[in-house]
Amino acid sequence: xxxxxxxxxxxxxxxxxxxxxxxxxxxxxxxxxxxxxLLQGGxxxxxxxxxxxxxxxxxxxxxxxxxSCAIEMIHTYSLIHDDLPAMDDSDYRRSKLTNxxxxxxDTAVLAGDALLNYAFEVAIDNALRFPDNIWNxxxxxxxxxSAAGATGMISGQSLDLNKNNLTVDxxxxxxxxxKKTAALIMGALKxxxxxxxxxxxxxxxxxxxxxxxxxxFQIVDDILDITQxxxxxxxxxxxxxxxxxxxxxxxxxxNTSKTMAADYSEKAIGALDIxxxxxWFLKDLSAIYLNREH
Amino acid sequence: xxxxxxxxxxxxxxxxxxxxxxxxxxxxxxxxxxxxxLLQGGxxxxxxxxxxxxxxxxxxxxxxxxxSCAIEMIHTYSLIHDDLPAMDDSDYRRSKLTNxxxxxxDTAVLAGDALLNYAFEVAIDNALRFPDNIWNxxxxxxxxxSAAGATGMISGQSLDLNKNNLTVDxxxxxxxxxKKTAALIMGALKxxxxxxxxxxxxxxxxxxxxxxxxxxFQIVDDILDITQxxxxxxxxxxxxxxxxxxxxxxxxxxNTSKTMAADYSEKAIGALDIxxxxxWFLKDLSAIYLNREH
Numbered sequence: 001x002x003x004x005x006x007x008x009x010x011x012x013x014x015x016x017x018x019x020x021x022x023x024x025x026x027x028x029x030x031x032x033x034x035x036x037x038l039l040q041g042g043x044x045x046x047x048x049x050x051x052x053x054x055x056x057x058x059x060x061x062x063x064x065x066x067x068s069c070a071i072e073m074i075h076t077y078s079l080i081h082d083d084l085p086a087m088d089d090s091d092y093r094r095s096k097l098t099n100x101x102x103x104x105x106d107t108a109v110l111a112g113d114a115l116l117n118y119a120f121e122v123a124i125d126n127a128l129r130f131p132d133n134i135w136n137x138x139x140x141x142x143x144x145x146s147a148a149g150a151t152g153m154i155s156g157q158s159l160d161l162n163k164n165n166l167t168v169d170x171x172x173x174x175x176x177x178x179k180k181t182a183a184l185i186m187g188a189l190k191x192x193x194x195x196x197x198x199x200x201x202x203x204x205x206x207x208x209x210x211x212x213x214x215x216x217f218q219i220v221d222d223i224l225d226i227t228q229x230x231x232x233x234x235x236x237x238x239x240x241x242x243x244x245x246x247x248x249x250x251x252x253x254x255n256t257s258k259t260m261a262a263d264y265s266e267k268a269i270g271a272l273d274i275x276x277x278x279x280w281f282l283k284d285l286s287a288i289y290l291n292r293e294h
Numbered sequence: 295x296x297x298x299x300x301x302x303x304x305x306x307x308x309x310x311x312x313x314x315x316x317x318x319x320x321x322x323x324x325x326x327x328x329x330x331x332l333l334q335g336g337x338x339x340x341x342x343x344x345x346x347x348x349x350x351x352x353x354x355x356x357x358x359x360x361x362s363c364a365i366e367m368i369h370t371y372s373l374i375h376d377d378l379p380a381m382d383d384s385d386y387r388r389s390k391l392t393n394x395x396x397x398x399x400d401t402a403v404l405a406g407d408a409l410l411n412y413a414f415e416v417a418i419d420n421a422l423r424f425p426d427n428i429w430n431x432x433x434x435x436x437x438x439x440s441a442a443g444a445t446g447m448i449s450g451q452s453l454d455l456n457k458n459n460l461t462v463d464x465x466x467x468x469x470x471x472x473k474k475t476a477a478l479i480m481g482a483l484k485x486x487x488x489x490x491x492x493x494x495x496x497x498x499x500x501x502x503x504x505x506x507x508x509x510x511f512q513i514v515d516d517i518l519d520i521t522q523x524x525x526x527x528x529x530x531x532x533x534x535x536x537x538x539x540x541x542x543x544x545x546x547x548x549n550t551s552k553t554m555a556a557d558y559s560e561k562a563i564g565a566l567d568i569x570x571x572x573x574w575f576l577k578d579l580s581a582i583y584l585n586r587e588h
Contacts, residue, residue: 027449027473034444081407086399105380109403110452113375113410117443120414124436134428142418149411150328155321158404179321 002284006048012061013047014039016069020122026114033103033111034118038076040094045217045289046184047072050192052282053206056275057196063133064195066126067140070119071188074148077115080108082157088239095234120145133195140191147187156180160245168246174215177248181221182214205274212268213286219261220290222247223254228294265290296578300342306355307341308333310363314416320408327397327405328412332370334388339511339583340478341366344486346576347500350569351490357427358489360420361434364413365482368442371409374402376451382537389528414439427489434485441481450474454539462540468509471542475515476508499568506562507580513555514584516541517548522588559584 021035047068054064061068083090083098084105090098100108120141127137146152156179159172189210190203198206225240226249240247248257268286272279315329341362348358355362377384377392378399384392394402414435421431440446450473453466483504484497492500519534520543534541542551562580566573 023445025445025449027444027452029455030444030449030452077407081403084400084403086403106378106455107452109375109378109380110448110455112407113371114444114448116407116410117439117448120435121439121443124432124439127432128429128436131429134432135422135425138418138421138428138432141414142422145411145415145418149415150321150324150408151317151319154404154408154411155319155324158321158324158401161323161400161404 002281002288005281006285009048009051009061010044012065013044013051013068013072016065017072020069020118029103029107030110030114033099033107034114036102037080037093037099037111038073038115040096042076042094044072046075046188048285049185049210049282050188052285053189053192054195055281056193056206056278057198057202063126063130063137064192066122067137067144067191067195068188070123071144071184071191073115073119073122074144075184077112077119078148078153078157080112080115084108087157087161090236090239093235095231116148136195136197140194143190143194144184144187147183152179152183152187153181156183168251170248170251173246173248173251177215177218178211181218182211185214185217186210201274205271208271209268209282209286212264212271213289216261216264216268216286217289219248219257219264220292222249223257223261224292224294227254234294261290296575296582299575300579303342303345303355304338306359307338307345307362307366310359311366314363314412323397323401324404324408327393327401328408330396331374331387331393331405332367332409334390336370336388338366340369340482342579343479343504343576344482346579347483347486348489349575350487350500350572351492351496357420357424357431358486360416361431361438361485361489362482364417365438365478365485367409367413367416368438369478371406371413372442372447372451374406374409378402381451381455382533384530384533387529389525410442430489430491434488437484437488438478438481441477446473446477446481447475450477462545464542464545467540467542467545471509471512472505475512476505479508479511480504495568499565502565503562503576503580506558506565507583510555510558510562510580511583513542513551513558514586516543517551517555518586518588521548528588555584 018039021031021038050068050071051061051064054061079093080099082088083093084100091101092098099111103111123141127134130137156176159176160180186207189206193202193206222240248260252260265286269283272282312333315325315332344362344365345355345358348355352358373387374393376382377387378394385395386392393405397405417435421428424431450470453470454474480501483500487496487500516534542554546554559580563577566576
């Protein structure tokens with residue numbers, strides 16, 4: 001049942017993303033580069049989270065689908081820029097050459113910029129289609145913008161460049177992970193829920209789920225980076241060690257990191273109780289992602 | 295009188311921009327890099343245009359100021375990314391070292407991303423402060439997002455990379471300039487006006503002004519690139535020829551280009567007649583920018 005629901009959300013997102021990329025007013029080479037990274041598969045985790053959060057209090061996902069696509073565009077732009085030679089210098093992503101390897105660095109920079117801008121464009125267009133609910137759309141966009149931006153994900157990436165010679169300890173790593181990964185995951189969940197005019201308690205519950213699930217997700221990511229090979233991951237393995245990055249396993253060791261991930265995951269699941277039976281999908285998702293292999 | 299009004303707008307924009315950059319939740323190095331490019335002066339043309347368009351039908355600029363700052367953030371991010379080694383590879387901008395020369399390419403990429411995202415963040419925050427006018431704020435953001443994005447400015451930049459081996463003629467150059475420069479100028483003007491619930495005729499008039507002024511502005515830019523030295527320009531001169539870019543002067547020659555700029559500028563001024571006396575500032579601005587020297 002979980003698999004079917006996940007596939008159902010994922011398919012809807014991918015269909016909609018592919019329609020957005022049919023826009024003939026985008027310069028052809030730019031459009032090709034955007035499509036190359038955006039339509040390449042991947043888990044589609046963030047848009048699925050937005051749709052699943054929305055489904056906790058809203059019956060159909062029509063209003064939320066464009067917003068969830070916007071979040072995937074933001075995630076994808078961040079990967080394109082992260083992979084650049086001046087950043088992580090990665091050659092492979094999702095088992096394919098990275099964007100700049102195919103289109104050159106100049107077009108990869110522009111494709112990333114274009115996806116970030118397009119995210120806001122499609123979300124704003126969508127909001128204008130629902131004038132009666134425009135306040136909630138604006139609030140939802142507010143969550144996403146601050147999660148993705150200079151106080152959220154991009155600050156996390158900047159910390160991750162390790163330029164500041166700060167003491168790197170567990171607290172520091174948690175703070176990087178909070179900003180780099182958990183922020184956008186929380187933003188996606190809150191935005192999806194917001195469209196249904198949630199109560200404050202519901203918003204707090206989804207935030208708590210997002211925070212704890214987001215940290216568990218990133219710890220598992222760190223663990224996979226050192227325990228799996230590049231073929232299983234579909235991207236360069238051991239990248240963190242190569243880039244001299246501190247991670248949960250490098251600070252706490254593998255076993256403690258696994259326990260921490262499990263604890264965060266459990267807390268995440270507990271936070272959803274106020275939504276009753278409707279929370280089954282997000283609860284399953286949290287448990288399944290804890291034990292994923294790539 | 296023109297100088298005073300321009301300085302008044304510019305000062306208000308710069309004060310507000312500097313307040314936005316006091317946000318302590320932005321990672322310090324990232325914030326420094328954002329501030330380095332955003333608070334470095336420059337003409338502040340686009341935010342001034344937004345405020346001046348707003349003033350055609352609105353009495354005070356409080357609602358428009360954050361939006362005009364957002365447009366300047368978008369303009370600044372595009373310059374940071376344009377200057378990158380993989381793009382135009384420029385060392386100087388506004389008589390100072392470019393962002394990547396000071397902070398490194400990685401931080402420059404992130405600072406650009408952060409400014410683009412922050413633009414939407416502050417504009418959305420601002421919209422939520424005016425619930426009664428939220429529809430107009432959303433429309434205004436809509437104009438800005440499409441002007442700045444994959445169908446506007448970024449398509450222009452992609453065309454400008456000259457990767458497509460298309461025939462470069464006058465029509466092609468006009469289309470690059472329309473997207474690369476005129477689009478965001480039009481977007482700024484339309485957004486500023488939109489906040490005052492304009493009529494369709496008023497919107498058409500400001501669009502026509504923006505289109506013609508935007509092309510005149512870019513042709514003059516092309517002319518200055520070959521007729522002025524780097525010190526006067528505050529950035530590398532002869533960059534277009536060095537990068538093998540076709541421009542208005544390279545296709546039409548210097549004299550015809552000057553005549554074309556003058557014609558566009560005159561058309562721009564004519565389009566503003568329906569606003570009566572209140573249009574004096576934008577009319578003066580169009581005339582003065584035609585004869586600028588840097």
